[in-house]
């Protein structure tokens with residue numbers, strides 16, 4: 001060849017990706033066709049977009065389409081598959097950059113995962129990530145891409161180039177196409193199929209595959225080259241008179257050679273001859289002719305333009321997976337049309353995926369919608385809504401929307417200020433909430449559960465983020481309570497007790513609802529049959545903080561002061577009397593504790609919320625609950641101190657004691673027994689009581705989810721109390737004899753010492769130690785084994 005080939009090395013990520021593709025996606029071989037068609041479709045869309053502003057690129061006359069042609073080798077075994085488009089094409093630089101490098105962010109992480117054998121990653125690989133061009137190597141040993149950009153003012157003399165690569169090369173070549181400009185414009189991808197991929201040479205297979213995966217993925221026509229043979233009367237021949245001899249002569253010409261005819265066929269032939277003698281006149285002479293034709297595969301109008309009544313579930317699923325390149329079927333969809341108030345008629349399809357991509361949760365606040373495909377009269381315009389982009393919580397939704405009468409040749413900037421575009425955002429969100437509601441209120445419980453599983457957090461995020469739709473989204477949010485799962489705020493209110501003027505909740509991030517249900521803060525509520533929301537997700541408490549109330553009823557953190565059952569007024573007289581008595585009775589203990597509590601808590605009160613537990617630490621209305629204190633501590637560890645307010649909030653806690661707990665009664669007795677007279681002071685008893693009190697307060701902190709201020713002291717105290725109850729001396733120390741380490745040894749060990757000492761760096765399990773002997777070889781700088789010296 002005259003033309004110089006330029007050899008390039010693949011960027012290392014490409015080499016890795018190709019390897020993963022070839023090794024791990026073997027069972028998904030067939031996706032290559034969908035990926036290549038999708039690339040061709042993109043190239044055609046780009047051409048059409050460019051031509052809106054530069055007519056020299058495409059004047060609208062010559063066709064925009066995708067063609068597929070299979071060419072079998074002469075020997076009938078292998079062959080080539082050629083996929084062409086008349087799109088934007090690629091210059092030699094673009095061939096090198098687009099096909100030789102991976103420009104996508106997050107690729108490396110992704111590849112590492114897939115290489116580590118993460119099988120969910122392989123599914124994502126096809127879906128979220130998209131393999132694009134590299135999927136060619138699933139079916140091809142070698143791929144040649146010939147491409148030429150359109151003639152334009154900037155590039156008046158484009159030259160058709162070829163990118164060529166084998167599946168196992170670490171390099172690729174780019175060179176001028178020796179055939180010259182055969183394409184005119186666009187790209188032609190030739191796959192030299194692997195021996196085990198020869199099924200993709202069958203037109204029926206190809207046609208079925210396009211119908212399955214790609215029929216909807218392009219609005220440009222996709223043509224398949226079909227070639228078949230037909231038996232037709234040979235019109236070139238003069239009609240033959242009924243003459244047996246000519247017939248057998250004609251037959252002889254189309255019969256295989258004698259070597260090919262086996263015995264069975266010879267017999268069949270005999271029978272045929274017999275029959276011929278009976279049937280007169282003989283059939284006209286037939287010949288085989290080869291017929292060829294380009295058949296359009298995707299002649300149906302796009303799915304969104306069709307009547308929903310005539311569309312099957314399968315069709316929606318297939319459309320979704322191919323159009324949005326998702327590996328999994330959608331969870332739900334809505335097909336709708338209408339006239340926006342701007343006067344623009346449109347048809348639209350909205351899908352909920354069956355899971356949220358990892359990239360969404362990694363950075364939900366930076367995530368931008370990328371799957372809102374705006375079409376005008378079936379022509380793709382943009383998926384960039386610019387300033388009208390969806391709020392984060394909704395940005396994962398997948399929508400195709402086809403407007404009838406938007407001006408086609410407007411720039412993207414003017415498009416964004418178009419009224420229709422401004423309405424689009426609100427319209428999509430409205431439909432999303434509608435679809436959420438429909439599923440939540442529908443009969444399909446499984447689907448509703450799945451919806452909560454996948455989108456539960458997103459709904460809560462929306463309720464926090466989207467003030468306008470807060471009510472609606474919050475009403476879709478579901479929580480676990482001490483009584484049931486999947487409870488909405490409305491359902492909670494239906495279950496409210498008479499007089500109850502608060503919605504009770506308890507929050508601790510990361511805890512399991514079952515564990516939270518054991519909390520001392522809900523002991524009494526639970527025992528009395530009140531329902532309490534158990535909030536365990538980070539967004540839950542934030543949402544409640546934003547809402548403050550539901551239908552006029554305020555939320556009450558049950559770990560905070562201010563909890564009211566609401567039926568206190570209904571308390572019988574005697575109970576009120578009893579309460580007063582208790583307060584008087586426990587007054588000495590309360591006073592004693594108030595002296596002892598120091599900095600940890602602000603006040604000591606008799607508890608209304610405890611049933612079995614002796615005491616609890618409850619946050620003031622303005623203070624931090626244990627949950628918030630933990631989050632603040634984590635934030636402070638990163639260096640931002642909250643100042644005085646923070647200090648205050650950390651300390652704004654109250655110790656509640658349970659007058660019905662025997663432990664507290666016992667404590668009261670001890671306090672009362674303390675001699676008050678200076679002379680009679682029993683220092684031991686005083687000290688003991690102090691210790692017991694400290695343990696009780698610390699225990700209350702831990703039980704209530706807080707940290708003890710000094711865990712060392714705490715355990716020393718516990719230790720002392722244990723000794724006392726075991727009758728062990730409180731001062732006796734552990735008998736210890738510590739042998740000091742041998743003296744300092746600055747010399748490094750010799751090789752021999754090391755070798756004899758169980759071979760450094762190689763650790764064998766005990767049971768193998770005497771079965772395996774390791775032989776050490778010395779290796780010189782060039783990597784050769786140095787001959788061992790004879791042992792003396």
Ligand SMILES: Nc1ncnc2c1ncn2[C@@H]1O[C@H](COP(=O)(O)OP(=O)(O)OP(=O)(O)O)[C@@H](O)[C@H]1O
Nearest residue numbers: 039040043089090098099129130131132133134187
């Ligand atoms: N038929 C084509 N015509 C013109 N350019 C193409 C064609 N096929 C691929 N390209 C170019 O090569 C680039 C890389 O293609 P590839 O299929 O690997 O990834 P992609 O299409 O960008 O991403 P994805 O397949 O995930 O959507 C494309 O972005 C495009 O610029």
